Every structure is written in C-alpha cells, then in structure tokens.
Amino acid sequence: MITIYDLAKQTGFSAPTISKALNGNGKLSEETRQTILDAAKKAGYTANMAAKSLSTKHSRLIGVILEDVSMKRGFEHPLFGGLLNKFRNEIEMAGYDLLFLSKHFNEGMSYIDHCRYRDVEGILIVNPIDDDEEMKTLGSCGIPCVSTNEFIPGVCTVVTDNEDAGRTAARVLYDAGHTKVGFLGAPFRENSPAALERFKGFKSELVSYGSDFDERYMEVCDAWWEGAGYEGMKRLWERCPDLTAVFVVCDALAFGAMKYLLEIGKSIPEDISVIGFDDDTTVLKAAPTLCTFRQDRDRIAQLASEMLLQEIAGVPSPEIVRVPAQYVNRSSVRRFNPAREMAY
Amino acid sequence: MITIYDLAKQTGFSAPTISKALNGNGKLSEETRQTILDAAKKAGYTANMAAKSLSTKHSRLIGVILEDVSMKRGFEHPLFGGLLNKFRNEIEMAGYDLLFLSKHFNEGMSYIDHCRYRDVEGILIVNPIDDDEEMKTLGSCGIPCVSTNEFIPGVCTVVTDNEDAGRTAARVLYDAGHTKVGFLGAPFRENSPAALERFKGFKSELVSYGSDFDERYMEVCDAWWEGAGYEGMKRLWERCPDLTAVFVVCDALAFGAMKYLLEIGKSIPEDISVIGFDDDTTVLKAAPTLCTFRQDRDRIAQLASEMLLQEIAGVPSPEIVRVPAQYVNRSSVRRFNPAREMAY
DNA sequence: CTGAAAGCGCTTACAG
DNA sequence: CTGAAAGCGCTTACAG
Secondary structure (H helix, E strand, C coil): CHHHHHHHHHHCCCCCCCCCCHHHCCCHHHHHHHHHHHHHHHHCCCHHHHHHHHCCCCCEEEEEEEECCCCCCHHHHCHHHHHHHHHHHHHHCCCCCCCCCCCCCCCCCCCHHHHHHCCCCCCEEEECCCCHHHHHCCCCCCCCCCCCCCCCCCEEEEEECCCHHHHHHHCCCHHHCCEEEEEEEECCCEECHHHHHHHHHHHHHHHHHCCCCHHHHHCCCCCCCHHHHHHHHHHHHHHHCCCCCEEEHHHEEEEEEEEHCCCCCCCCCCCCECCCCCCCCCCCCCCCCCCECCCCHHHHHHHHHHHHHHCCCCEEEEEEEECEEEECCCCCCCCCCCCCCCCC | CCCHHHHHHHHCCHHHHHHHHHHCCCCCCCCHHHHHHHHHHHHHHCCCCCHHHHHHHHCEEEEEEECCCCCCCHCEEEEEHHHHHHHHHHHHHHHEEEEEEECCCCCCCCHHHHHHCCCCCCEEEEEECCCCCHHHHCCCCCCCCCCCCCCCCCCCEEEECCCHHHHHHHHHHHHHCCEEHHHHHECCCECCCCHHHHHHHHHHHHHCCCCCCHHEEEEEEECCCHHHHHHHHHHHHHHHHCCCCCEECCHHHHHHHHHHHHHHCCCCCCCEEEEEECCCCCCCCCCCCCCCEECHHHHHHHHHHHHHHHHCCCCCCCCCCEECCCCCCCCCCCCCCCCCCCCC
C-alpha cells in the first residue's frame, strides 16, 4: 500500500503538497502538480478512504434503506430493484458508493447510528419498514435524505404521479365504453399513499364524466401480493357482479384478481377488463397480458440521485417531485366501441 | 459526535482503556469495564468506522461484483437478486456491510483499486463482465474471494450442481417415455460452464440409458434471453422436427423456445415437452407453466458467506462447493406412460 | 489491571 | 507557491 508519504519522498515535496496536487485544490505550480500526478500514476497510488474520511468527515457513502416488508422480494421488488440499478449507476459516476442501512446490524443498531458509524453523507429511503418510528426522525437528523416512496417530514420525495395515473386509468376505461368500473386497492398508510392517490385520481376523473362513483365499487385488499388480490376481487365481485372493469392498484394484486375471475368462469377482457400497476415482469407473461402502468424507475432514480447529491452540496430540494407513469396497453381491456386514435 | 475521549473524560479512564472495554479485548477489571460500557450507552456512543478502519486495516466491508451483462437485469437477475438478499442478511448479522465494486467508479478505477480505496476485506464475485482480464488476478490479490458463478483460479466457487441437475432432467424425460430429446444451450464460456455442465449431465444420463445422444439434437443459443431462445429453438426444430422434448438451459430461453413452438402451431406439452432452468419468476405465470430447476439461492448465499467469513478469519476454503438444484414439476412435460411415484 | 506514546493516511489552517 | 504542525478517532505495543 503506497501512501502520500511515499510520493512525498519520491518527488521531494511535502505531504500537504502531494495532497493538494492529488485533490486539485489550493495553489500549486503546474509543473509540480504534473510531477506529482505522474509519480502517483507510476506508483499506482490509490488514496485510502478511511484516512480521507477521518480527516474530512466525508465518506462518499450513500446509505440506502431497502426493507421490503410489503412484498418480501428485496432486490427483486418490481419497482425498487430496477430503481436501484439506475441509482447505483448514477451515484457511482459521482464517486459515491452505496451502503445498505440495516436494523439487524451489530445487535440492532439504528439507521442513524449505522450512518454515524460509517459517516454516511446522504440517505436514500427506498422502502422502510411499516410504521417505523425512526423514519420520522430522519428528516431532522442532519443527514440529507431523499425518499422514493414514503412521505417523510422534511424529506424530499421523488415519486410517481399516482393521481395522474389514476385519472388516466379512468379515461382509458371510459373511452372504451365502460360505465360500471371498480377499484381494487391496497392497505392505506399515511406516509405511503400510493394506493390512495391512485384512487383519488381515478375517482375524480370518473366524477368529471358525470358518473357518480359508488363507494361500493371500491374494495381494499389486505396486502400487496397475489393472494390478497384474489380475496379482494372475490369480495368485490360478490358485492358488485355487474362490474365490467376494474382498476387494480398493483400487478401482483391484479394477477390474483384475474385468477379469481378466471376460476369463476369469467373471460378477460370479454366479461371483465383489468388494469394493473407496476409493469411487474413477474406477471408480464401471464395470459391475458395485463394492461398496466409503468413507473419510470430510471427517471425516479436519476432525479433522486440528483436531489440527494444537490442536498449534500448544500442546495435544498423541493418537498416533492412527481414523475409521470406510462400507460401500457396490452390485452386485458375490452373496447365496447371502435378504437380511436388515442394516447394516454 | 461523541468520541472515546469524551468517554475517557467522563469516566476518568484513559482512551486505550475505553477502547479495550468497548472491544472486549485486553485485561480489564469487570468493574471498570461495566462503568465504561454504561457510560458509553448513556452517552449514545457510536464508534467511528473510518478511524477504526484506519488503525486496524479492517473495514468490515465486503465487496460485491455484480455486473449483469448476460441478462441486463442487475438486482433483478432471477438467480442473483435472490442470492444477494440472503447474502446481505448473513453478512450484516456478522457485522459487515456490502459494498458494490464498480468499474465506472472514479474514472474507471479497477476492482482491486476500489477494494484498496475502501479497505475491503473480502470479495463476493456474483457476476463479472465476460472475459474481464482482471478476474484472473483476483485469486492472488491477497483479498479473500468467493464466487457464486464463475470459476476463477484460486477462488472458492459455490455453485449449483449443474451436472446432477442435467442428469435429473434426462431422467425425468426418460421416465416419462421420451426418446427423441433435444438440448438447447447457451454460449459456452470457459469460466462459466453452467450451460456445458448441464449438457454433460444430461447427455451422460441419456447415454447411460443406452440411447446414443445425437449431437444434432443439441443447439446453442446466442445469448441468455428470450429472443435467443426463440431463434435457437427455430434452428433446432427445423433440423430435428421429430423431437418430443427439449431441455433448455434457462427459463428465459425456454420461454422464447415455447413462444416459437406455439407460434408454429405446436402444443406444449402435447406435441413437445419443455424443461427449463432457474425457476425464473418472470416466466412463472406463463402458460403452459414451465417445469424447471430451482437453484437454491439461499443455500448458495449462505455457504458463500460462510466461506468468505472463514477465509477472512484465515481458514482456507475448498475450491468448489456444489449445491443441489430442485426439480420443479409443473405442466410443460408430457407423460407417455402412467405416472409413477417418483422424486427427482 | 491501567496509561503514555506513537501511529494509521490524510487534510486543514497557518506561516513563510 | 510550498511546508511544519496539529488533528481526525481509534488501536497497538510497551511500560509500570
């Protein structure tokens, strides 16, 4: 391991001068800078981050909170896995490394302690544990934070424009001639209102068409996975067998819902149309292929990294940044009228 | 940020004594140890890893090489995403953090430089870039390494027992009465012989049944994704339209293969049976549901972390550790004879 | 059993 | 433009 002192000895300059040359700060003659840089290169010098971190308090580490309790898929989560791929890439280009924050680290150290332990410079909150009390403290812990899902006081959230997507879903179904449309939701949580926002947009758009949305057509599933969708659809269908379409808050639930409908002998989309959410690759190849909304993982990740890097640099972020979702038309929605040229 | 010196001042002991108490090493009276521990707890003391790392050369960081060039799915890779979930968990319980090694970090720093930069203590090689020259140097770089896919000189590899799985695939098809069976492979690479191993096992088992495997029944796809499976199956089928079954080296390829077969009007499994590999959730819900092999992600991850932690502790690992795959029977294999009680 | 001294590799004022 | 001194927070021998 070659150090700054080795370089000092080799070039005849002092350690601080080496440091300045390597970091490009302070005033130095172009000549000595080049001499030093060449020597460093020749010697294969690599800085030691622990030492840098200790003296500058800058670790170049971004903490990531990724606890997939709602779907239990971790890195394979349909939204967050892809988001993290892009985020990792962005952050690395800026010279940062990812560091996963964990609660079961060192006999249950808190996220904030984990951050202090590693001198983490910023936190990306991808998916926290439900109702984790510590979340509320993150906004004021002094470390810049950005969230890509949950709303947390004092933390910038970069998130899909769920209301807008909800409105689009309503428009798609309305345009296709559906009048009896249902909504299959998921547990409502104060800080993670995706399901509720999608519902609000959906309902408001329907209302704008003059159709007074009947709350009986709305059902909430117990969780975010397939089985819950099956059960939720069962309850909804048994109450409202006149439905011709249903907008489901995520693809995993939608798949469960379709499973129920197919089991009771319904055809999709002939008897009932289904729209999901997430463009989950896990159900992508199911038949019928599901109309859905693709959340823009790359854009969310990119904006999140921009916001976070900016905050680290001292520039405050907006409280919320919305990213539009893209409607993906496949085969699970029936048209009662001839198709028109339409873009959603 | 409270330091060891604050604790020293508060308790009246010296910094080294605080250090010993906190780390549980060296001789200390039980009384002073308790006093110090209590003070640390009361003050909410958290060690600073940069300082620790600098003085001990132990960063408690495990580097991870995850470059999904073969499937382009990154964290969402059907095998590696799940593997990493478990590995992360294991490693965190042991007080380590994950650190992704990257080539596009800081203007193209090498993996090894990245490791030195962060004082990484061990490396998990999940999925490197094809033919990366640096891989060959990892085994002798002085940092303990474990691989979960590629074979690298001097590095312990924890990997699915592919030959055994190949044999099982042959047995399943033979038992079901198939005699004209094909094999759809993927690019053969010296250090990553999964496809070849599966073929070897498959072929050897067929040969053991007296059926001389005809190489014409073997076709290699250009890549590991769906489109390549479609094309590969097309070539294989056009050459050998008498096939009644095919063993495909991964589910993504198998899905492409099925797509081709269905397109030309074949029924699965009535006309042709298909067995895949990976238990890829991405094609799980396709119809017909694919018979496949589930690689034991959790077991591989657990063994990999064990090996790596052991190596860090100075205990050498075996060169190779095999983990059995599990045959998953679904609906894509036709039986020509009555089902018997069989376990694979 | 406890502490004074020195060191890990780097950077930050501050002189000159 | 360059360098001597001190410090970041911790640990490692070595005394006592």
